[in-house]
Amino acid sequence: MSHTAFLWHNGRIKPWAEANVHVSTHALHYGSSVFEGERVYATPNGPAYFRLADHTRRLFESAKVYEIDIGYSEAEIDAACHEVIRANGMQSAYVRPIVFRGAGGLGVLPKDGAPVDVAIMAMAWGAYLGDAAERGADVCVSSWNRPAPNTIPSWAKAGGNYLSSQLIGLEARRGGYDEGIALGHNGLLSEGAGENLFLVKRGKLVTPPSSAGILAGITRDSVLTLAAELGIEAEERELPREALYTADEMFMTGTAAEITPVRSVDRKSVGNGKPGPVTRALREAFFGLFDGRTHDKWGWLDVVDPT
C-alpha cells in the first residue's frame, strides 16, 4: 500500500503530509472515530465508486450512534470522495473516509462544541489477504469472541471495534493463518476480523444474520443480491461452529477482501480445498460488475467523472 499526493481534510484537498493531528486528539485516547472503507474500480466508463451512497449512509449512521456531528451533508461527503480520486488522477483505489473527535481537551465525555475532524484518503490497495484471494485463505476460529450485543454496537463501524479485530487477526497471524473468524457471545458464528462469512452446503448459501454481532457488510448485501439474480438459494441464519467444518464451500466478503475463498478452517480442508462452483459463480458476477460483464441493474456504480 502506498499513499497518494493528496487527501481531503476538513473541507479541502491538501497534500498528504499536511493532514496531521495533535496527540491530545480525543479519538486516540477514547476510540471515538467512525470510518468507511470503499473501493473505486477502473470500469469501461472510467473510475467508479462501488455503492458510494450506501457507504456514506453507513458512515452517518455510525456517527449518529456515537452522537458525532459530521458537519457536512451526505452529498458533500460523496462529492469530496469524488474529488480525492480526481485530485490524485486515480483509476482504482481503496478509499478511507474517517470522522473523529479531534483535539478539544481530554475527558471521555466530549466538551460542547469540541472539534470533529473529517478526512478522506485514497490509496492503491490490491487484494486484502494477498494471494489468498486466488488460492483460498487458511483461517482459524479465534479464541476471542465478538463483543456481546448491548456492549459495543457492531453495526457502527467505529475505530474502537477494531481492537476486537486486532486481537482476532494477531492471534491468527501468530498461528500461521491468513485470517481469524470469531464466534459471537452465544458461541455461534459471527464474522472474520474484517470480513463477513458465507458457507455453501449442498448448493445453498448460508450466512449468519445481521443480529449475530456482525457489521452489516455492503459486500455481504451485494452477494445476497447477486445470489438471488443467479438463482442461488440463500438464507441468513444462526450457525454453529461445526458448520465451518462441514461446509462444501466457504468464502469471506468485505470491501477490502472482496470475495475471498476459504480453503481450510483450523487446518481442516473446506470441500476439496479449491474454490467451489458457487463461490466461483458469485466472484465472476461480482467482478463482472466492474468490466461490464454483469449488468449493473442496481445503480451500484458511481462514475467519478460521468461523460
Ligand code: PMP
Ligand atoms: N465485518 C467487519 C468487522 C469489517 O471490518 C468489514 C469491512 N468493512 C466487513 C465485515 C465487511 O463490510 P463491507 O462489505 O461493507 O466492507
